[in-house]
Amino acid sequence: MTFLASGDTPQTGSPCPPSPPRPSLAALQGKAQWMALLMLAVGMHVLESALPGLGPWFKPGLANIVTLVALVMLGPGQALMLAVARVVVGAMFIGTLFTPTFIMSLSGAVAAALVMLAAWRLIPGISLIGVSLLGAVAHMLVQFATVEALFIQQHALFYLLPPFLLVAALTGWLNGVAAAYIVERLQRPVEPAAAGEAAHA
Amino acid sequence: MNSSPASRSLSGRLSGTWTDRLLLALVLGGIVFGWLHIRQLAGGGEAMVDIYHGQTLLAEYPLNGAAPVHFAAQGEIGISDILIADGEVAITDSPCTTKKCILSGHKHSIGDMLVCLPNRILVAVRGDAQAFDAMLE
Incomplete structure (x- = not known):
């Protein structure tokens, strides 16, 4: 590529090199939505790390709401990528990248995302609430299995599992309710009056 | 009765579908079973x-x-x-x-x-x- 110096006149008549095809508006919109959801998920991930926990590994899983929204709005592949990217970028902000906490978060998030994708596709009659419930349970189970396999090789660790699973089921259900509400609001068509107010704002 | 999504009550939103409730029952049943099993394993004594x-x-x-x-x-x-x-x-x-x-x-x-x-x-x-x-x- 050549740049014209000031005062130069462009040569006319020579053929211009073909420019790369522009991405479609729909593709750009999809990327923008994914990035917006990622930033939201990272924000929730960081917020959760600052909250006082009920135990060494317990978090309410608020960031999973964003994964559920992405599952419905953007599709399974994008939701899985979002779950992984959220843990990696969030760990950079918190300062836990490649620590045991990060490995636990990543394994739990990937397991939860895969279980949620499978449940969403394969279980008839399930809603986002059931999907979130299964995701939360899978997240907790895989976190315990990861800790037992990699860090503290004691089966007695699983003694902690039932109470943690109980709380995970509760928060998973509530997160699913929140995700279903958000998706319902996002998919509702914009009413003309609201659109007019937005245009004037 | 207005049955639009916007008018759904909080209890309606919280209840989920029949499939969701069945899954919840299975999960809770598994947790209770596991809890009781582990309590037996924990034993007593000093x-x-x-x-x-x-x-x-x-x-x-x-x-x-x-x-x-x-x-x-x-x-x-x-x-x-x-x-x-x-x-x-x-x-x-x-x-x-x-x-x-x-x-x-x-x-x-x-x-x-x-x-x-x-x-x-x-x-x-x-x-x-x-x-x-x-x-x-």
Whole structure:
């Protein structure tokens, strides 16, 4: 590529090199939505790390709401990528990248995302609430299995599992309710009056 | 009756579908079954405190010993200080950054645990019954 110096006149008549095809508006919109959801998920991930926990590994899983929204709005592949990217970028902000906490978060998030994708596709009659419930349970189970396999090789660790699973089921259900509400609001068509107010704002 | 999504009540939103409720029942049933099973394994008798680093048992003390015990457990990134006194056990100092193990507080019941994941330290309160020993094996 050549740049014209000031005062130069462009040569006319020579053929211009073909420019790369522009991405479609729909593709750009999809990327923008994914990035917006990622930033939201990272924000929730960081917020959760600052909250006082009920135990060494317990978090309410608020960031999973964003994964559920992405599952419905953007599709399974994008939701899985979002779950992984959220843990990696969030760990950079918190300062836990490649620590045991990060490995636990990543394994739990990937397991939860895969279980949620499978449940969403394969279980008839399930809603986002059931999907979130299964995701939360899978997240907790895989976190315990990861800790037992990699860090503290004691089966007695699983003694902690039932109470943690109980709380995970509760928060998973509530997160699913929140995700279903958000998706319902996002998919509702914009009413003309609201659109007019937005245009004037 | 207006049955649009916007008019759904809070209880309607919370209840989920029949499939969701069935899954919840299965999950809760599994949790209760697992909990009861583990409680049987935990056994009873005198409460003992086991201190592990990864797979290695570093020390074991009775929870209700006559004198307080102050144990320095060498872990992955440093030394975790563990105090056993007055029928309770706690991690009082740790080299980890989050200090969640310290914030977990004092434990006194059979089955309670303190975990410092970065330092790979596990402090478990167990009964001295055979069942829990088998589980630890």
